[in-house]
Amino acid sequence: MTKIIIDIFMYLFEFLMVFYYSDILFSEKKSRKTRIVIFLLNTTFLGCVYQLNITYLNIALMFLSYTLLFYFLYDISFKTALFHSLLFLIVMFATEIITSIIGVAFFDDFNALEKNISAYVFVTVISKLLYFSIMMVILKFLAQKESTDNKFFWLLFVMPLSSMFILICFRYITYQITLTQIMNVLWIVSCIGILFANILVFVIYEFSLKNSNELHEIKEIQRQQEQDEKYYEILEQTNKEMHLFSHDIKNHLIQIRNLEDINAVQDYVDKLYPNIEHFSRIGISKNKMLDLIISKYSRLCDSKNIQFDIDVKTANLSYIDDVDLSTLMNNILDNAIEAAEKSNSKIIQLYLFSKNAMYDGLLVKNSCDFAPINKNGILKTSKNNKSFHGFGTKSIKNIIKKYNAIYDWKYDDKSKMFETDIVFSKK
Numbered sequence: 001m002t003k004i005i006i007d008i009f010m011y012l013f014e015f016l017m018v019f020y021y022s023d024i025l026f027s028e029k030k031s032r033k034t035r036i037v038i039f040l041l042n043t044t045f046l047g048c049v050y051q052l053n054i055t056y057l058n059i060a061l062m063f064l065s066y067t068l069l070f071y072f073l074y075d076i077s078f079k080t081a082l083f084h085s086l087l088f089l090i091v092m093f094a095t096e097i098i099t100s101i102i103g104v105a106f107f108d109d110f111n112a113l114e115k116n117i118s119a120y121v122f123v124t125v126i127s128k129l130l131y132f133s134i135m136m137v138i139l140k141f142l143a144q145k146e147s148t149d150n151k152f153f154w155l156l157f158v159m160p161l162s163s164m165f166i167l168i169c170f171r172y173i174t175y176q177i178t179l180t181q182i183m184n185v186l187w188i189v190s191c192i193g194i195l196f197a198n199i200l201v202f203v204i205y206e207f208s209l210k211n212s213n214e215l216h217e218i219k220e221i222q223r224q225q226e227q228d229e230k231y232y233e234i235l236e237q238t239n240k241e242m243h244l245f246s247h248d249i250k251n252h253l254i255q256i257r258n259l260e261d262i263n264a265v266q267d268y269v270d271k272l273y274p275n276i277e278h279f280s281r282i283g284i285s286k287n288k289m290l291d292l293i294i295s296k297y298s299r300l301c302d303s304k305n306i307q308f309d310i311d312v313k314t315a316n317l318s319y320i321d322d323v324d325l326s327t328l329m330n331n332i333l334d335n336a337i338e339a340a341e342k343s344n345s346k347i348i349q350l351y352l353f354s355k356n357a358m359y360d361g362l363l364v365k366n367s368c369d370f371a372p373i374n375k376n377g378i379l380k381t382s383k384n385n386k387s388f389h390g391f392g393t394k395s396i397k398n399i400i401k402k403y404n405a406i407y408d409w410k411y412d413d414k415s416k417m418f419e420t421d422i423v424f425s426k427k
Contacts, residue, residue, distance in 0.1 A: 002117055002188070007047060009192050010124055015043040016199050017132055018066070018088065024206065025084075025143050026074035035073050042069060063089050091134050099127035102168075118179055118187055122171050125191040126164055132198060133160045152205075159201045163194045285352070287316035293329045294350070297337070301348060306340050312352040315360040319426065320403065328399045332420055336366035339418060343367035347417075360424045368418040371411050 019039050028035065042065050050058050063085050070081035100123065140153060179187065259265045285291050294310060301308035317325055336348045345367035353361050400407040406423040 003120065004051065006117075006121060006124065006188065006192070007050065009195075010128060011043050011047040011050070013128055013132075013195055013199065015039055016196075016203075017135060020199065020203060020206075021135055021139055022070060022074060022084075025139060026070070026076050028073065029075045030073050038069065038073065059089065087138065088135070091138070092131055095127050095131040095134065099123050099130060102126060118184055121188050121191050122167060125195050126167060128195055129160045129164050129167075129198060133157060136202065156202055156205055160198045163198055167191065167194070285312045285316040287318045287325075289322040289325050290316050290329070290352075293326065293333070297333050297348075300337060304337065304341050304346075306337065306346045306348055309347070309349040310351075312350065315352040315354045317352065317360060317362070317424065320424070324399050324402065327395050331393075331396050332364050336364055336418075336420075339368040340366045343369045343416065345416065355423070358426050360426060362420075362422040362424070364420040365417050367416055368411065369416055371413065372418060 019036065023035070030038075046058070046062055046065065049061055052058075066085035066088055067078075067081045070076060070084055071078050074081075102123070136157070255268065259268060285294065290312065294312070298308055298310075320328075333348070333350075340346050340348050343366075347365075347367045349363075349365040351361070351363040353363075355361050397407065399405075400422065404425055406421075408421045409419060410421075411418050
């Protein structure tokens with residue numbers, strides 16, 4: 001009776017393992033509730049067949065039932081279902097052979113595994129732990145789309161490895177001790193508890209990872225919505241300004257018509273040109289984040305009387321993540337404004353261009369009356385509180401490293417211009 005109870009827990013563990021494996025690896029075809037019910041019924045059926053001690057029948061039914069379950073419950077081909085069913089069968093037999101050898105080494109007599117219930121529990125639990133560990137490793141390599149974010153996945157294997165080590169050590173310590181009935185019960189309960197604790201660790205980790213990914217997606221959607229709202233606010237404001245400008249254009253044309261001196265006409269047009277240029281900066285790059293950044297720094301430069309020249313018609317860095325692009329451009333342009341504001345020329349030039357089909361270039365020039373502080377080519381902050389500054393350059397370099405870009409800077413003493421050059425690979 002005790003052996004039957006242990007077998008029930010072993011088959012329950014196998015149900016959890018197979019369900020966990022298939023749910024992560026395959027796209028479901030049926031509802032979760034349906035899958036759980038069918039898997040449980042199949043596990044119950046296999047457990048009953050196992051009690052008949054007909055090995056070949058048990059193997060054949062396990063292979064057939066797993067194949068049919070995978071095929072009908074998940075969106076995979078019949079060949080894929082056959083492959084994974086065969087994979088489970090091979091790994092199960094391999095682990096049972098290995099643990100049988102371990103059991104004989106600990107108990108001398110192979111028949112002891114059938115006669116001694118504590119020996120049976122020891123070998124069975126070790127077998128299931130090894131079985132589970134190997135299948136999780138296989139799952140890691142097969143589910144590549146899932147494994148990219150599982151940075152700490154391999155650390156989870158500390159649990160099954162340490163569990164097997166603890167069981168082996170305990171069996172070694174109690175090898176020459178005759179266990180009482182209470183000790184046997186405690187031993188069985190402990191082994192089963194350790195077994196289910198292992199799969200619980202993986203399930204909880206997968207659940208937390210899924211929640212983390214969902215939270216990241218929600219934040220990304222919110223950030224995209226906020227970006228769109230800001231973009232449309234700028235467009236709306238620009239439309240209002242254009243409406244006012246178009247309302248006044250009639251008067252401007254009349255004024256130009258009444259001017260007889262060509263020089264006076266040119267002067268008048270030159271005064272109107274900055275307004276037209278301001279409107280042309282909105283939506284120029286077809287990259288919303290880049291347009292927002294250009295709009296932000298256009299207005300900021302206007303408020304500080306800094307000339308801001310822009311040319312981003314041939315490249316827009318659309319392949320760079322919005323957060324990374326914002327961090328990169330904000331840090332570069334913040335530094336450029338800080339230097340240009342203190343200079344006599346007060347000029348900032350922003351250029352984005354395609355060097356060829358594989359590379360894009362980002363060039364930012366700004367007037368700077370004094371050469372920047374650097375040590376071995378590395379820029380140093382000139383601000384008083386260095387513990388709170390200098391992170392901008394580090395952020396820039398982190399993004400450069402992330403996108404395998406090339407970063408350089410130079411300062412021209414004659415023109416008093418500081419230049420930042422970055423080359424991105426489009427691939």
